[in-house]
Amino acid sequence: MSKVRPKAALLSLATSVPPHIFLQKDIRDAAWEVFGSRFPDYERFASIFANTGIIKRHGVKPFDWYLTQRGWPERTAAFFEGAEALFIDAATRALAEAGLKAADVDTVVTVCSTGIATPSLDARVARRMGFRSDVSRVPVFGLGCAGGASGLSIASRLAQARPGSNVLMVTIELCTLALRLDELSKANIIATSLFGDGAAAIVLRAGDGGETLVEAVGEHLWPDTLDVMGWSIDPLGFGVILRRTVPEFVISELKPALTQILTRMDRTIADYDRFICHPGGAKVIDAIEAALSLHQGTLEHERAVIADYGNMSAPTVLFILERNLATGLPQRSLLTALGPGFTASCVSLRRAA
Incomplete structure (x- = not known):
């Protein structure tokens, strides 16, 4: 065994x-x-x-x-x-x-x-x-x-x-x-x-130490979405690609993707006491709350971080996690972020005891 x-x-x-x-x-x-x-x-x-x-x-x-x-x-x-x-x-x-x-x-x-x-x-x-x-x-x-x-x-x-x-x-x-x-x-x-x-x-x-455990992880890659977000590259540097409206994409596509990811973890959205989400901007935060049927204003740390730092891309969700850790995580939380691919990435967190 x-x-x-x-x-x-x-x-x-x-x-x-x-x-x-x-x-x-x-x-x-x-x-x-x-x-x-x-x-x-x-x-x-x-x-x-x-x-x-x-x-x-x-x-x-x-x-x-x-x-x-x-x-x-x-x-x-x-x-x-x-x-x-x-x-x-x-x-x-x-x-x-x-x-x-x-x-x-x-x-x-x-x-x-x-x-x-x-x-x-x-x-x-x-x-x-x-x-x-x-x-x-x-x-x-x-x-x-x-x-x-x-x-x-x-x-x-x-x-x-x-x-x-x-x-x-x-x-x-x-x-x-x-x-x-x-x-x-x-x-x-x-x-x-x-x-x-x-x-x-x-x-x-x-194996030892730490009050917060990474319980499970998962990703979802949508087909034919290379134009949602990314870089173009030319002699002057990177240029941003944003050819679709991300809030609309979130409202229609986020919950079904998370449901698929969580099914593979033997979890459901209802199992989570808190969501820790990458905030692309104020409208994206509103869209996430709508997509996950959260009360408006639930993602308060997301709004506070975007106000203080803007969208820093990858580190942003970890700034939000830091604030959630400071105020205390519930028994189970889901950390999520969307990025080029177009991809949803999820990390299931739970208290060790």
């Missing part, structure tokens, strides 16, 4: 943001100056800035840096500098909270979709962090906004496969570096109104 492996437990979670703070009203005014005279339809889209629910955001560069057109070399240099600093800060905080040092880490999972690094970010910071030479590195690219949930899923399975080992998962996104001054499109205006920078780190171990 095969031995049942212990579930992975969350030992710690830490978040980090870069030092530059941008007020949404200042971004709105700057966007009008940059796009207004060149984009005939801009006035029709300008109200987007007021409807996001965002008050402020963080960026790795000062405000004026973004008002000059940048190419790949400048964006990449900014990515290396900003991403490495955030990796070190978030990871160091998470390890300290878990009572560990970098040398205690056996596996590092690094999730990022807003910059290209070879060697990967974990290798670039390894010496400064103090990782062992035999640490296992798992860099993950392309998950976008789903990366926080999918990265936690990957890290939890690696921890469960080697009980007693320490797995560090770090997700970093520098969405502001994809700001494009040349793209006169609704998708680019939406991106300009939403995205900020941030990072989160989690330490997991299976």
Whole structure:
């Protein structure tokens, strides 16, 4: 008879943001100056800035840096500098909270979709962090906004496969570096109104410690949805792809997909006391509440995080998880995020006792 492996437990979670703070009203005014005279339809889209629910955001560069057109070399240099600093800060905080040092880490999972690094970010910071030479590195690219949930899923399975080992998962996104001054499109205006920078780190171990267990994980990939969300790539950098209305997609497609995922976990939506959801924006939060038949206002932490940080892509749902942990998780919670693919990623969490 095969031995049942212990579930992975969350030992710690830490978040980090870069030092530059941008007020949404200042971004709105700057966007009008940059796009207004060149984009005939801009006035029709300008109200987007007021409807996001965002008050402020963080960026790795000062405000004026973004008002000059940048190419790949400048964006990449900014990515290396900003991403490495955030990796070190978030990871160091998470390890300290878990009572560990970098040398205690056996596996590092690094999730990022807003910059290209070879060697990967974990290798670039390894010496400064103090990782062992035999640490296992798992860099993950392309998950976008789903990366926080999918990265936690990957890290939890690696921890469960080697009980007693320490797995560090770090997700970093520098969405502001994809700001494009040349793209006169609704998708680019939406991106300009939403995205900020941030990072989160989690330490997991299976077999001992941790009050919150990763009970099960699952994903759903919708066919023929490559145009919902993603990056285009050209000589100047990344350009956002948003060719379908995400709130409408959520209302029609989210609940059936979650039902399929949970059926494979032998669970139902009714089994969960709380939902912890990646908030694409205020309208997406409203759509999630409608799709899951939640009372309006239920996703209060989601609204608070989007107000304080904007949409940071992958790390955002872990900022929300951090607030839920601080106020206390119920017996069972479902962490969910949607991202390019188009994909729904789910992590079922439950209290250890």
